[in-house]
Amino acid sequence: MSFTSFEFAVFLAALFAAYYVAPPKHRWSLLLLGSLVFYWFSGFIIYVLATVVSTYGFSRLLEVKRSRWIAALWLVLHIGLLAAVKVPFFGLLMPLGISFYTFQSAGYILDVYRKKTAVERSPAKLALFVSFFPQLIQGPISRHGDLTKTLYSPNKLSSDNIAFGLRRILWGVFKKLVIADRLIAAVTLMSGDPEAFRGGYALLNILFYAVVLYADFTGGIDIAIGAARLFGVTVTENFNKPFTARSIAEYWRRWHITMGSWFRDYLFYPLSVGKPMRRFSRLSRKLLGNGFGKRLPVYIATIITWFATGLWHGASPNFIAWGLANGMVIILSQECQPLYKRFHARFAFGGSWWYHGFTVARTFILMGAIRSFDIYGGVGTTFRAVGSIFTPWRFPSLDLGVGGADGLVALLGVLLLVIAGRERPRRWFFALHPAGRLMLCLLLLCCILVFGVYGYGYDAGQFIYTRF
């Protein structure tokens, strides 16, 4: 059941009515029922149920005996299962959203082991935490301590929550149907034939994909956060203006935040301060001195973390290359810090608006280049396509399907995204009379109905991130 389908709207409305009609004490159980119904129509429910049963059992065991082996066994079983469905060799179909609910459950198990969250004694409540439908198939990846603040509470009908929820859903649907689905056909076309669409077209493809991925993924997350809020549940934000980042490291603190912080807390930190790394840190400083010798252990942890992040996206060479490229650029930019410092000491434009703009553009371009591993699939194809940008451009007239009116609508849509992301227009919007805000939202709804692209190709309305 896609978030942008008519079925989802009906499902959401029915669940909304049932939730607020039910006695407050039992409201959370309707969310569980709704989540099971949602997943029943979306994927293989057996994997979610197995995750619930095993996570419940292991967390109760950890409550009795806090042993690292129990936590490790859970990780081996579930990360192993995740790997098995991701590696094409085994020929298993990948259950929808398994990367997301596996990671959310892993975070819970590790938090229980670390005594950072309370053990959930009700199996049904834990089932709701694992399977909560808005975030089941493409995140955000919530922490148990955060999500459960509002997930089980007898949330009351509130006009603020409804307004917030509907606004976010509407905004997400706009991004997805008007912008992402309008441009994705062109991206698919250009990525499918990199020999024909080379040079300037390859650059255009990378630019289009940045817009498509942003509109698609943040749109899906908007709908998830909005849908949860309709039931009074607050889900952690997953984005914070990623395209304003001035470095790759900063980009990853702004893009898919809940995945980045998951890898930081549950992989990067444990790797960096674990016993082997503590020993290695002392050895490395002895051999290489207090400069590079001090940085090397962190770099090794960085590379391993990015390797794993690549694998999480897909067990294929292109995603491993994608992960390693991210890690390498972050390390390289760290190693260049002394150079930057000397440069800025010499030239005083470090604080100027145009230098700021330059660093933002540089990050956008670099991320575009790294992302092309995802666009083109194969590592060799990626290098050839990106390389072709630096050869003489020829523009044979090839139909991208986004000429004329379509191109204009996409462009205006992107313009609206940029405006809505800025502080002043936001303040203006929220200072409006509620009736004025409602009018603007209805206008947006009209735009979606008129300009939305319905049912692109055979994979109608599918979100990009649901494949991870």
Add this chain to the structure above:
Amino acid sequence: MDKLLSILSGLHPDIDFNSHDDLIGGGVLDSFDIVTIVADIDEAYGAAIPAEEIVPENFHSAAALFALIERLR
């Protein structure tokens, strides 16, 4: 506490770790320093700082870090 102060001054000789109480927010310690400090504390005190204790509150000041070591030992 003396051993800890010597570990810290080894990294940043120009900082007075007796009085500084904003080592993270003030940008004195970065992630490289944290990993180094954790490795040296392990050697000096036999205290292994686990990943979940890598939070700013534990690294704000030498005193906070020492309290963490005492707690772990």
